[in-house]
Amino acid sequence: MKRATLLIAFSALFITHAAFASDIYFIDKNHSNVGFLIRHLFTKVPGRFTDFSGQISFDEANPDQSAVEVTIKTASVNTDNDTRDKDLKSPNFFDVERFPEMTFRSKSVKWTGQNTAEVTGDLTMHGVTKEVVLKTEFTGKGKGAGPQGTIVPGRDATTMVTGWEATTTLRRSDFGITWNQTIEGTRVVADDVQIQLRVEAEKLLTPPAISPALMINTLEQNNGPHPGFRRIHAKGVGVSGYFESNGRGAALSKASVFLPGRVPIIGRFSLSPGQPYAADSPHTARGMAILFKLPDGEEWRTAMLNIPVFIVNTPEGFYDFLLASASYPATDAPDPARMQAFLAKHPESAKARQSIRSYPVSSGFANSTYNSLNAFRFINAKGAVVPVRWSMVPAQPFEPISTAVPGQADKNYLFDALIASIHNSPLQWHLVITVGQPGDPTNDATLPWPPDREQVDAGTLTIDHVESDDTSPARDINFDPLVLPSGIASSDDPLLNTRSAAYSVSFTRREGEHKDTSAVSPAQTGP
Numbered sequence: 001m002k003r004a005t006l007l008i009a010f011s012a013l014f015i016t017h018a019a020f021a022s023d024i025y026f027i028d029k030n031h032s033n034v035g036f037l038i039r040h041l042f043t044k045v046p047g048r049f050t051d052f053s054g055q056i057s058f059d060e061a062n063p064d065q066s067a068v069e070v071t072i073k074t075a076s077v078n079t080d081n082d083t084r085d086k087d088l089k090s091p092n093f094f095d096v097e098r099f100p101e102m103t104f105r106s107k108s109v110k111w112t113g114q115n116t117a118e119v120t121g122d123l124t125m126h127g128v129t130k131e132v133v134l135k136t137e138f139t140g141k142g143k144g145a146g147p148q149g150t151i152v153p154g155r156d157a158t159t160m161v162t163g164w165e166a167t168t169t170l171r172r173s174d175f176g177i178t179w180n181q182t183i184e185g186t187r188v189v190a191d192d193v194q195i196q197l198r199v200e201a202e203k204l205l206t207p208p209a210i211s212p213a214l215m216i217n218t219l220e221q222n223n224g225p226h227p228g229f230r231r232i233h234a235k236g237v238g239v240s241g242y243f244e245s246n247g248r249g250a251a252l253s254k255a256s257v258f259l260p261g262r263v264p265i266i267g268r269f270s271l272s273p274g275q276p277y278a279a280d281s282p283h284t285a286r287g288m289a290i291l292f293k294l295p296d297g298e299e300w301r302t303a304m305l306n307i308p309v310f311i312v313n314t315p316e317g318f319y320d321f322l323l324a325s326a327s328y329p330a331t332d333a334p335d336p337a338r339m340q341a342f343l344a345k346h347p348e349s350a351k352a353r354q355s356i357r358s359y360p361v362s363s364g365f366a367n368s369t370y371n372s373l374n375a376f377r378f379i380n381a382k383g384a385v386v387p388v389r390w391s392m393v394p395a396q397p398f399e400p401i402s403t404a405v406p407g408q409a410d411k412n413y414l415f416d417a418l419i420a421s422i423h424n425s426p427l428q429w430h431l432v433i434t435v436g437q438p439g440d441p442t443n444d445a446t447l448p449w450p451p452d453r454e455q456v457d458a459g460t461l462t463i464d465h466v467e468s469d470d471t472s473p474a475r476d477i478n479f480d481p482l483v484l485p486s487g488i489a490s491s492d493d494p495l496l497n498t499r500s501a502a503y504s505v506s507f508t509r510r511e512g513e514h515k516d517t518s519a520v521s522p523a524q525t526g527p
């Protein structure tokens with residue numbers, strides 16, 4: 001029996017690919033059509049969306065594992081009439097400002113004939129998620145190009161292509177799209193909408209990725225332009241000090257940082273938002289970035305956060321999160337409906353958000369634990385490789401956050417407290433390595449590892465100097481998480497490459513720009 005899996009969000013791709021070894025086919029926009037038909041007065045009017053993406057996992061050996069996901073940009077609605085399209089994009093209908101995407105993600109596929117299936121899944125549109133059934137036909141599979149070649153980019157005579165058609169009928173009122181008028185008793189626009197998908201999908205070796213520049217552009221859109229500053233973690237201070245290894249990490253990694261002895265460090269504490277002058281807030285994520293300067297010219301750079309897990313586990317998840325976090329112009333705040341739609345599309349993020357919200361937040365930078373969140377690999381002198389995550393665990397005692405937040409009265413109160421502590425006496429953290437066991441997720445930063453995993457205290461970080469971003473060398477460092485010495489290597493976590501690429505774009509842009517003075521000035525930090 002023929003079997004198919006239509007998949008469109010990249011998050012699902014990684015999971016499905018690993019679990020079922022399906023062939024992944026990406027929707028080819030050049031030869032696909034996402035159309036709809038809706039009655040206006042007495043006639044059905046056709047329309048289509050011109051910007052969509054998706055992927056199909058076609059597993060003939062395991063037909064029951066079929067699945068499909070599709071993402072459609074609502075602003076690409078096209079009914080060949082500009083005035084009508086403007087109305088369709090407005091809050092009367094798709095409200096594209098608030099709901100820029102609609103998604104379909106399958107939950108089950110039931111084959112009803114040799115080439116026909118019912119694909120049941122969640123459609124999220126206009127901030128509402130409802131189950132719909134796509135009546136689907138598999139229309140063929142074969143080579144996508146002959147010896148004469150093809151005009152489709154990335155395709156050649158070896159590329160396999162599949163064809164699909166799917167239909168369903170929706171009630172737009174089920175999704176809260178209710179605008180209507182009545183003329184002499186006749187409703188102008190019907191409630192029922194027929195959806196028709198005609199899809200050609202090709203098997204590509206690598207999925208089309210969200211580019212790092214797109215991610216940084218989106219951050220710039222969300223936060224407004226702040227030339228010269230990091231595109232997130234814009235507000236921060238530089239620090240320096242040293243790391244004293246006790247030698248215990250050397251059994252796990254041959255990196256020279258774990259040999260007994262001391263190496264200098266340069267670091268930076270930051271708050272996660274992309275606004276460099278925002279008032280300190282206790283619940284935004286705090287960052288600690290450290291560059292270990294190793295004796296033979298090697299470097300280890302790590303950027304950690306004071307949360308237990310990361311909010312997303314794929315680049316696409318992060319991009320979706322950025323879209324959902326954007327301030328909606330009407331309220332100058334993120335739109336709750338968009339965030340709900342994001343959480344419905346990314347259940348892993350909904351779970352991670354719960355863990356983050358239930359994690360005890362400390363009173364300040366000095367008594368926060370900072371976690372690598374992404375997994376890495378340690379390689380020891382014998383060549384043994386283990387998966388690891390690491391944390392900087394404060395020697396300063398935990399105190400819960402104060403309920404009284406000074407806000408605008410003392411915009412820098414978290415940084416001021418950090419500066420005062422360092423001026424008072426050096427601050428210390430233990431570098432604790434957590435060793436993963438086979439089966440612990442190394443490619444999913446939203447998942448914690450079991451609490452009983454071996455932990456190795458590899459030494460103590462001492463921070464004894466603090467400086468404004470205006471004068472600190474840390475301002476001009478890119479704390480790229482993939483700058484690693486021999487003995488520490490990347491893992492299969494897809495976020496690591498994304499981070500590295502995105503940090504590079506942010507760094508390249510800000511280094512070329514005029515620098516305004518930062519919120520925490522040299523007068524506040526002292527020399």
Ligand code: HEM
Pocket residue numbers: 215229230231232233236268269270286287288289303304305310314315318371372373374445477478479495498499502503504506507510
């Ligand atoms: C796909 C996911 C992520 C993206 C796209 C991203 C992007 C960025 C960017 C663009 C910067 C500014 C870089 C610069 O201009 O130097 C930054 C800084 C930072 N990120 Fe991420 N990040 C991601 C995930 C994470 C994770 C998982 C962590 C921690 C575990 C993290 C911790 C930090 C910290 C601490 C900084 C500030 C570093 C500094 O002070 O220079 N980020 N991030």
